[in-house]
Amino acid sequence: MSASLTIDGAAAPKLTGGEAVSTSSVHDAVAKSDVLSSETKLAAAARESDIAQRTRRRRELLKSFVQTAFPGLIGVLLFLLLWQGISILSPQLPGPAKVWDSAVKLFADPFYSKSPNDQGIGWNVLSSLKRVGIGFGLAALVGIPLGFMLGRFVFLNRMAEPIISLLRPVSPLAWLPIGLMVFKAANPAAIWVIFICSIWPMIINTAVGVQRIPQDYLNVARVLNLSEWKIFTKILFPAVLPYMLTGVRLSIGVAWLVIVAAEMLTGGVGIGFWLWDEWNNLNMEHIIIAIFVIGIVGLLLESALIWIAKRFQFD
Amino acid sequence: MNHNFHLVVDNVDKRFDTKQGEFIAIRDINLRVSRGEFVALIGHSGCGKSTLLNLIAGLTTPSDGVLICAGREISGPGPDRGVVFQNHSLLPWLTCFQNVFLAVERVFGGKESKSQLNARTEAALNMVGLSHAMHKHPNEVSGGMKQRVGIARALSIEPAALLLDEPFGALDALTRAHLQDELLRIVAETKSTVVMVTHDVDEAVLLSDRIVMMTNGPSATIGEILDVKLARPRERIALADDPEYHHYRKAVVEFLYAKQKRAA
Numbered sequence: 001m002s003a004s005l006t007i008d009g010a011a012a013p014k015l016t017g018g019e020a021v022s023t024s025s026v027h028d029a030v031a032k033s034d035v036l037s038s039e040t041k042l043a044a045a046a047r048e049s050d051i052a053q054r055t056r057r058r059r060e061l062l063k064s065f066v067q068t069a070f071p072g073l074i075g076v077l078l079f080l081l082l083w084q085g086i087s088i089l090s091p092q093l094p095g096p097a098k099v100w101d102s103a104v105k106l107f108a109d110p111f112y113s114k115s116p117n118d119q120g121i122g123w124n125v126l127s128s129l130k131r132v133g134i135g136f137g138l139a140a141l142v143g144i145p146l147g148f149m150l151g152r153f154v155f156l157n158r159m160a161e162p163i164i165s166l167l168r169p170v171s172p173l174a175w176l177p178i179g180l181m182v183f184k185a186a187n188p189a190a191i192w193v194i195f196i197c198s199i200w201p202m203i204i205n206t207a208v209g210v211q212r213i214p215q216d217y218l219n220v221a222r223v224l225n226l227s228e229w230k231i232f233t234k235i236l237f238p239a240v241l242p243y244m245l246t247g248v249r250l251s252i253g254v255a256w257l258v259i260v261a262a263e264m265l266t267g268g269v270g271i272g273f274w275l276w277d278e279w280n281n282l283n284m285e286h287i288i289i290a291i292f293v294i295g296i297v298g299l300l301l302e303s304a305l306i307w308i309a310k311r312f313q314f315d
Numbered sequence: 316m317n318h319n320f321h322l323v324v325d326n327v328d329k330r331f332d333t334k335q336g337e338f339i340a341i342r343d344i345n346l347r348v349s350r351g352e353f354v355a356l357i358g359h360s361g362c363g364k365s366t367l368l369n370l371i372a373g374l375t376t377p378s379d380g381v382l383i384c385a386g387r388e389i390s391g392p393g394p395d396r397g398v399v400f401q402n403h404s405l406l407p408w409l410t411c412f413q414n415v416f417l418a419v420e421r422v423f424g425g426k427e428s429k430s431q432l433n434a435r436t437e438a439a440l441n442m443v444g445l446s447h448a449m450h451k452h453p454n455e456v457s458g459g460m461k462q463r464v465g466i467a468r469a470l471s472i473e474p475a476a477l478l479l480d481e482p483f484g485a486l487d488a489l490t491r492a493h494l495q496d497e498l499l500r501i502v503a504e505t506k507s508t509v510v511m512v513t514h515d516v517d518e519a520v521l522l523s524d525r526i527v528m529m530t531n532g533p534s535a536t537i538g539e540i541l542d543v544k545l546a547r548p549r550e551r552i553a554l555a556d557d558p559e560y561h562h563y564r565k566a567v568v569e570f571l572y573a574k575q576k577r578a579a
Contacts, residue, residue, distance in 0.1 A: 216402060217404065234417060235406065
């Protein structure tokens with residue numbers, strides 16, 4: 001029992017003190033009654049150690065909280081203070097309290113729909129997400145198989161390399177006029193922009209993943225003479241999956257960055273358009289809320305994909 | 316004429332094209348292995364012993380010469396030869412069971428029912444003493460256990476020859492000794508024909524019927540072949556002060572360190 005208590009170096013001094021108390025209380029009990037059986041003594045000791053263990057666990061929780069969450073909290077507080085300070089110096093910028101009040105009102109009814117151009121923030125976020133989903137989904141549908149092919153066949157890779165290197169650094173919004181011209185509508189043009197900017201990380205990461213499959217795994221396939229289908233399902237796909245998911249994560253980050261900008265230009269319903277609309281209304285509170293909403297949604301998308309990626313990490 | 320032998324390596328050369336021109340890895344390799352025989356390939360690093368094993372496995376093709384396994388020319392890798400790699404080469408996303416099952420399914424899949432395949436897989440894992448851990452993933456078991464799964468996978472397909480490429484090289488000395496004893500038992504049980512690459516003199520003497528000693532590369536070839544006539548079953552402890560054992564050991568050490576001395 002004592003061995004298990006003293007394992008944790010940091011908690012040891014306090015705990016030995018606690019144990020001293022526990023043994024002395026057992027001694028008291030013995031003095032009161034000589035006929036106390038050894039079993040009751042053991043039970044008492046066990047109870048004491050149980051309490052000691054619980055306090056230790058609580059202390060560890062507190063310690064990990066202080067080490068991880070606390071600095072973050074300080075950071076947020078400092079940020080709010082700075083924001084408050086700037087808003088005092090520059091009165092056009094609303095302070096945290098004003099924005100909070102406005103946000104409470106705004107989120108009281110996020111799903112109203114008065115007219116095509118006047119809808120709740122919930123609808124705006126959802127329609128942005130829908131565009132990202134469609135554009136990104138199409139990009140995955142095209143990009144991932146393409147990445148597999150480029151990774152597997154050197155000739156194709158060399159063929160595609162100059163085009164990819166040339167088109168990848170192009171700013172996503174530069175693609176918008178082409179989308180508008182081809183589709184003659186704002187919504188598919190925005191989806192097109194998402195598609196074209198989120199396809200590159202998926203192609204490249206998938207291709208790199210295929211190229212980096214350890215030779216050992218391929219040797220297993222060769223030695224066993226596995227069929228192409230088995231090689232794909234049992235070796236290629238699982239081996240490439242982590243790379244692919246990295247590509248997906250980068251893509252969705254880019255897609256969410258770009259949708260806001262694209263919607264500012266195309267209009268309609270969407271968080272980017274809403275932000276621009278509030279700028280035209282000179283509603284600074286809503287602009288700041290939009291920034292936070294964009295940030296939080298982006299964070300959630302990223303975390304979700306990191307969570308998925310972790311489930312497929314093997315080493 | 317070669318049909319008496321299970322595994323035949325006939326006048327095999329292996330050359331690689333490099334930027335500096337042709338590199339002769341091994342040359343004039345002649346080797347005949349009988350059914351149920353245990354042969355160790357030993358030599359300094361770079362002597363081409365792994366090259367030879369890869370040729371037998373069919374992972375590479377000879378520049379010259381012929382290799383025959385169970386009466387058929389070796390033209391590529393195939394499940395008639397079970398290979399155990401040095402670094403276990405288990406697929407990390409499959410459990411130990413699934414790793415072995417992949418091989419079993421490939422070889423017996425068309426002919427046997429699912430339950431028979433499962434039974435084969437379990438039997439193979441049972442033979443290497445891993446019944447308790449078969450549903451764990453490779454990263455959840457120790458290095459020695461991973462190598463056991465590798466051996467189980469190679470043996471599960473009932474290969475005509477078992478090829479081991481420094482199978483215990485990455486393990487600590489105690490685990491290695493333990494697995495060598497296990498391998499002795501398994502080979503005696505299954506009467507497998509084995510070719511093993513090693514650089515461990517004791518391992519070679521303890522396990523083999525013949526030790527093939529290779530000269531230093533480049534253009535390495537077989538230097539000497541030592542018949543190890545120690546009686547089986549062999550006991551590590553009993554052999555520790557067996558003069559015959561030390562005689563064989565000394566012969567290998569002499570070849571490696573006197574005749575094929577290496578400027579390290």
